[in-house]
Amino acid sequence: MQSISETLLYEISAVLLECQPDDNLVRVTPETEWFEYLFSASSLMDKYHIDKHLPFxxxxxxxxxEHWKQGxxxxxxxxxxxxxxxxxxxALEALALNFSRKHFxxxxxxxxxxxxLSNTLQIARDNLLTAEKLEKELIxxxxxxxxxxxxxxxxxxAAADYRDEETGAHIQRIGLYSKAIATALNLNQDILENIQIAASMHDIGKIAIPDHILLKPGSFEPDELKQMRTHAELGAKMLKGTDIPLLNMGYSIAMNHHEKWDGTGYPNNLKGEQIPIExxxxxxxxxxDAMLSARPYKKPFSEDFVLQHMTENRGLHFDPNVFDTFLSILPEIRRIRSEVQ
Amino acid sequence: MIQKKICLIGAFSVGKTSLIRQFVESIFTEKYLTTVGVKIDKKVLELEEGPIKLMIWDLAGEDDYTEIRLPYLRGASGFIYVADGTRAETLTKIVDIQEHIDADFGRLPFVLAINKHDLIGEWEVKQSHIDHLHCKSWSIHKTSALTGESVDQLFTDLAQQMVKP
Structure with a gap:
């Protein structure tokens, strides 16, 4: 007569085997049809030797x-x-257990x-694949x-370029230098993505400066200088009011790129970290780049002179930390300058 | 007859089960059915060196080495790593898994299948990445479980590596 546990195991389609010291397994509960089919090749009487017939x-x-050995x-x-x-x-699953010093x-x-389980996993993985596809489409x-x-x-x-003595190469270099410094400073992804183009727009406001001032070969009279300096705000106005991150950064740069670390810049006399990092x-x-470039009214300065002048302005005109970073990547800055002419 | 255990390893939905079905039964099913646990297939290959019986362990797809049940890999004579050409990250992950397996199990013969070559227009895997792995002496096959392209060659390549003296 079968015990309750034997009947129960049979009902849940499970078979219990006991491991003998000779490594053979002895069935201790009634066999099911699937068990008989799968294990017949491994059986001798009621003993089973599990080998290549059932590799898993x-x-x-x-x-x-190992589990039994550890007790x-x-x-x-x-x-x-x-x-x-x-x-x-x-689908089968095996459990190995110790019970009353016997191994089962x-x-x-x-x-x-x-x-x-398969259905749940299937749904989860289908969802993952769909999410993966949607994410790629979004990117x-x-x-x-x-x-x-x-x-x-x-x-x-390009439109601004027609009116200014500054070449397209200068504008391109400003973008590349800026991105190199932003990368070295490990700034956030939004800045890294936009700064190259946004920096190139720093002087976009010059498009609104009259030719007789913008293209004047010599130095400016006080009135002219005052008008020339309006290019920062004019450029900012041109780029203001969109919800495009690139133009928003362009606005910030156009407005603030003549501010100085010590607060003596223009147009708003911002000081230190009040000035946006870009x-x-x-x-x-x-x-x-401007000091190294030739203009109708000046020859280019040597790099030694430029760096000396700029170093004297560290902490006055320039953010000392950003300036140090600029110096630390000078080889890359020089490479950009030589490649973009 | 020589008998060798091989394991297919790769992220989910890269086509491990489909490659096996194509190799063993010459069948392809369009519908993706995820594998749970392990299924073992067998096939005898005739090589110049003689017949070899492959015990092919199809393991459930895992993205990460830590998720693979390492006892399943015990006794393997070779591995087939599988990536999906339309999902570049599956190749990055399998390269990482290969390094871990190499470290834990020693250098065993292996081949790489970059699957779904029938969808070449949608491939994200870059040739430069493949070239880089070639330079590291990886044996790489661009396979299609759908058309059967390079599937036999994939298994034969691994079998030959395993019987090489």
Missing amino acids: LSNFLIDAK KEGCINSGPWVEMYQGQEL ILIKNLGETYLE KRNAMLKHREEQIALRLL ARIVAIVDVY
Whole structure:
């Protein structure tokens, strides 16, 4: 007569085996149809020798023996595995357990549990794949939008270029220098993405300065200087009022790139960290590149002279930390200058 | 007959089960059905050196080495790492997993399948990345479980590596 536990195990489609000292397994509960089918090749009377016929279980027995050897309480499980039975997939799981100093293997047919687990995992992974696709599409579309914004900004710059003595190369270099410094300063991704184009727009306001002042070969009269300095605010006004991050940064740079660390700059006499970081960067590279460049009214200065002059202005005109970073990446700055002429 | 255990490893939905089905049964199913646990298939390959029986362990897809149940890899003679050409990150992850397995199990023969070559227009994996792995002596196959492209070659390549004296 079967015990309650034997009946119970049979009902839940599980079979209990006891491991003998000779490594053979002896079945201690009634066999099920699937068990008989799968284990017939490994059986001799009621003993089972698990070998190459059941490679997964054979592999699990190594872990089971280790578990038994350690004499730990509780059980370890094999995780699910699948065998073919009557042309269908049969999902099984094995548990190895110690009980009353005896060693047991319980093999159970996961049945519906396995299907439920598969379905849950399937849904989760389908969702992950969909989310992955959507995220990639979003990144692609954002890149397209960003590209369009940059194209518009570059056209705007090209228009300004017609009126100014500053060359397209100077504008391009300012962008590249600024990005190099921002990267070295490890600034946030938003700044890194936008600063190259935004920095190039620093003098966009000069488009609104009359030719007789903008193109004057000599030094300015006080009135002319006052008018020339309005280019910062004029440029800022041109770029203000959009919700485009690139133009917002362009606004910030155009407005503030003539501010000085010690508060003596224009247009608002901002001081220290009141000046946005992107404008503090452009203040440095604009002076560096302008002093090294030839103009109708001046020859280029030597780099030694320029760096000496700028160093004297560290902490006066320039943010000392940003200036030090600029010096630390001078080889890269020089490479940009030599490549973009 | 020589018998060798091999394991297919890769992130979920890269096509491990489909590659095995194509190799063993010459069947491809469009619907993605996730693998839970382990399924073992067998196939005999005829090599110049003689027949070899492959015990092919299809492991559930995992993105991370720490999620792989290492006892499943015990006794393996070789590995097939699988990435999905349309998902670049699956290649990055499998390269990381390969390094861990190499460290933990010693250098065993392996091949890399970059699957879904039938979707070449949607591939994200860059040729430069593949070239970089070639330079590190990786044996790489651009496979398609759908069309069967390079699937037999993939398994044969690994089998040959495993029987090489």
